Amino acid sequence: FSKAALGGEIEVPTLGGKAAIDIPEGTQTGKQFRLRGKGIKGVRGSYPGDLYCHITVETPVKLTEHQKKLLKEFEESLSKGGGKHQPSGESWTDKLKGFFGA
Numbered sequence: 001f002s003k004a005a006l007g008g009e010i011e012v013p014t015l016g017g018k019a020a021i022d023i024p025e026g027t028q029t030g031k032q033f034r035l036r037g038k039g040i041k042g043v044r045g046s047y048p049g050d051l052y053c054h055i056t057v058e059t060p061v062k063l064t065e066h067q068k069k070l071l072k073e074f075e076e077s078l079s080k081g082g083g084k085h086q087p088s089g090e091s092w093t094d095k096l097k098g099f100f101g102a
Contacts, residue, residue: 004028004057012053014038021053031055 003010007025011018014035021033032052039049063071 001057001060004055014051015040015048023055027055027057029055029057 003023004027005025007023007027009020009022011020012035015038019035019038021035023033032054035051035053037048038051041048060067
């Protein structure tokens with residue numbers, strides 16, 4: 001959750017061990033990352049293929065009271081900032097295009 005929001009490095013399992021990938025800030029569920037040369041070898045190929053990592057952002061559960069308080073403060077700060085923090089929200093240009101039917 002925090003790595004997806006803030007960005008950072010995570011380790012992912014591969015066929016040959018573990019590999020580290022950099023997650024950019026604001027990463028959403030469903031984002032894919034390609035690790036070149038970390039997949040399986042093709043039937044007729046001599047070099048390994050690519051491994052694709054699909055990101056799933058997990059929502060935290062069983063929060064302490066302090067953690068809940070911090071998340072509520074964070075939610076309030078987002079609501080004061082408008083809809084610009086929602087990746088699925090329409091931008092003003094999208095709304096303008098919708099208005100003119102483009």
